[in-house]
Amino acid sequence: xxxxxxxxxxxxxxxxxxxxxxxxxxxxxxxxxxxxxxxxxxxxxxxxxxxxxxxxxxxxxxxxxxxxxxxxxxxxxxxxxxxxxxxxxxxxxxxxxxxxxxxxxxxxxxxxxxxxxxxxxxxxxxxxxxxxxxxxxxxxxxxxxxxxxxxxxxxxxxxxxxxxxxxxxxxxxxxxxxxxxxxxxxxxxxxxxxxxxxxxxxxxxxxxxxxxxxxxxxxxxxxxxxxxxxxxxxxxxxxxxxxxxxxxxxxxxxxxxxxx
Amino acid sequence: xxxxxxxxxxxxxxxxxxxxxxxxxxxxxxxxxxxxxxxxxxxxxxxxxxxxxxxxxxxxxxxxxxxxxxxxxxxxxxxxxxxxxxxxxxxxxxxxxxxxxxxxxxxxxxxxxxxxxxxxxxxxxxxxxxxxxxxxxxxxxxxxxxxxxxxxxxxxxxxxx
Numbered sequence: 535x536x537x538x539x540x541x542x543x544x545x546x547x548x549x550x551x552x553x554x555x556x557x558x559x560x561x562x563x564x565x566x567x568x569x570x571x572x573x574x575x576x577x578x579x580x581x582x583x584x585x586x587x588x589x590x591x592x593x594x595x596x597x598x599x600x601x602x603x604x605x606x607x608x609x610x611x612x613x614x615x616x617x618x619x620x621x622x623x624x625x626x627x628x629x630x631x632x633x634x635x636x637x638x639x640x641x642x643x644x645x646x647x648x649x650x651x652x653x654x655x656x657x658x659x660x661x662x663x664x665x666x667x668x669x670x671x672x673x674x675x676x677x678x679x680x681x682x683x684x685x686x687x688x689x690x691x692x693x694x695x696x697x698x699x700x701x702x703x704x705x706x707x708x709x710x711x712x713x714x715x716x717x718x719x720x721x722x723x724x725x726x727x728x729x730x731x732x733x734x735x736x737x738x739x740x741x742x743x744x745x746x747x748x749x750x751x752x753x754x755x756x757x758x759x760x761x762x763x764x765x766x767x768x769x770x771x772x773x774x775x776x777x778x779x780x781x782x783x784x785x786x787x788x789x790x791x792x793x794x
Numbered sequence: 795x796x797x798x799x800x801x802x803x804x805x806x807x808x809x810x811x812x813x814x815x816x817x818x819x820x821x822x823x824x825x826x827x828x829x830x831x832x833x834x835x836x837x838x839x840x841x842x843x844x845x846x847x848x849x850x851x852x853x854x855x856x857x858x859x860x861x862x863x864x865x866x867x868x869x870x871x872x873x874x875x876x877x878x879x880x881x882x883x884x885x886x887x888x889x890x891x892x893x894x895x896x897x898x899x900x901x902x903x904x905x906x907x908x909x910x911x912x913x914x915x916x917x918x919x920x921x922x923x924x925x926x927x928x929x930x931x932x933x934x935x936x937x938x939x940x941x942x943x944x945x946x947x948x949x950x951x952x953x954x955x
Contacts, residue, residue, distance in 0.1 A: 535814040536814070537812055537813060537814050538813045538814060539796075539813045540796070540813040540857055540859045540860070542859065542860070542862065564855060564856060564857070564860075565837065565855060568816075568837070568855045568856070568857075569836055569837060569855065571814070572835065572836070581813065581857075583857075583859070583860055585860060609849070628926065629840070629925040629926025629927075630850055630904070630907070630908075630923055630925070630926060631840065631843055631850045631851050631852045631904070631926050632837065632852070632855075632926060634849040634850055634851050635851050635852070635855065635856060711925070
């Protein structure tokens, strides 16, 4: 690693001030960023560690809304029973030691095309809350590793409307255990939302045809006759574009069955 | 350089670290606690697992400065007060849960974290919890058996391999 300073603010205001510095980079749990630094793929002057910001910790439920602090670990979300579909997803990320460090804010800020959390946020129509504004998930994800976050902006919390039923199914790439294809299905009174991670060159996306079919009939059978175009799907040594397109339908059906 | 202080195995320690100093490097090189092993240095193998404030973490993927003020437990602190092996360590010996031993510190620390969370795990739960701990010798079978035995469960039905 190149060297850098690590600063450890205690409040969001202190963190935001530190982020205004030259070449400052937010550090969540570091489970992606530290390996990236080791490979010298990033060279910040300052890392602003967010794990000591107590305002960004914890999970609160009010009515049908679950608010999760940006520095909340995957383990904490996995252990919370308020939104079982989301807890189930968090418990599938990485391994136990990674889940004790990795955070929801870090995952969403990085927006890895094979990460799990973007699928939950998009399928739930979550709101990404930063130190300056609130961003709807539909506007937040802007492609592989691309988000609506501005330079220096920090995800302080994420707000999820709790659905009537939800499930996340992950078809893992056997070496990395990241999603080769992951599908989050969430059923609300207003309709069903389906988000797919791991598959597209554009990062997480909504499968709108499946949403329409499942809003009419929430069953795996409702997906029969639908297909996903292989255009824009990732093709690599782990799976072709066609294979991923096929898996999306298979994995979506599993998620619907598990949620029913 | 920044000064950090933390409690390691119940003892207050301090040292000067760079921003990039990993917790694993602080423990091994600054504190001389070489029981924490660094296998892959890419947070995959789990040989470097320690507990920070009671939670299992990969010490190669956390900066020493992030552990400032924390309570850190390493494999060196796992023995009983009289220096004898604790129940998990003894079970690894009894059930041949190690061959070369390189992964063992991480295995023991992950096992301790698991049994604190889930005192009588099923075999499937043990295997799932060890997802982030890689062993290249044993094929895991006797590690799983040792952890089951350490939890007080009867492992006579689990065949040795």
